[in-house]
Amino acid sequence: MPKRRQSGSKTAIDPHERRRIEQALDRLEERLHGLLEAGVVSGGPADPGTLAAAGLPESAAMFWARFNGIALPGEGALVHPVDRLGAAQAVAQTEGRLRAGDLVIGEEGQELYVVPLDPWEEGADVVVVDAAGARAPEASSVAHLALGWLGELGVLRDERGRVRDGVLDKRGQLEPSVARKLLRRRLDFDPDAPRPRLELARQLREAGELRGARTELQAVLRRAPEWAAANEELEVVLAELDRLER
Secondary structure, three states, X not given: OOOOOOOOOOOOOOHHHHHHHHHHXXXXXXXXXXXXXXXXXXXXXXXXXXXXXXXXXXHHHHHHOOOOOEEOXXXXXXXXXXXXXXXXXXXXXXXXXXXXXXXEEEEEOOEEEEEOOOHHHHOOOEXXXXXXXXXXXEEOOHHHHHHHHHHHHHHHEOOOOOEOOOOEOOOOOEOHHHHXXXXXXXXXXXXXXXXXXXXXXXXXXXXXXXXXXXXXHHHHHHHOOOOHHHHHHHHHHHHHHHHHHO
């Protein structure tokens, strides 16, 4: 995770983090080539002058330097092109969902994706904000967010964008096994993503796999130690483990 930044600054990232993001961008490019018929839309690279004026931290700007946004079919998840970031920011500010220093970078349905002022405090480089303003650390970088989306897309849809057999039940809801597979696929591409790992831990707890849930939650808290939801979930799991052991 990059160092703390001030809003609009371009704080340098260390060489290890740069390599990690570059590798994610390379993987993203490879997967995009295999999804041209699936309805994924991406452009790039962004205009250098427009990108520089956007005031993004370097770890985020690396994404637009290769891809000027990305949009997925059906699911509605997207990272805005760089020339639309300002408009998205203005709309979100009128809704009152942002904290000081948040930079809006994408959306999915009613949820916003933002680069926060202090990734260390929030536990991730990309934070998701729901319609009520609740926040969760979503992804370790913008590049890993987009890469994880493509990983999920491969679970849900075939090469032509059609929903795969066995993904939905008779009510049109995700099959439980598919829901867990989606989370594991996201974590394959972004092991440092706290929110998907917390959701996996919850699924494990509900399935009675308490020790597995504890392991996942401990991994979440190594990355986002201040995240209240993860701490609360770990308390629930530990209490249930203690009850069973007694």
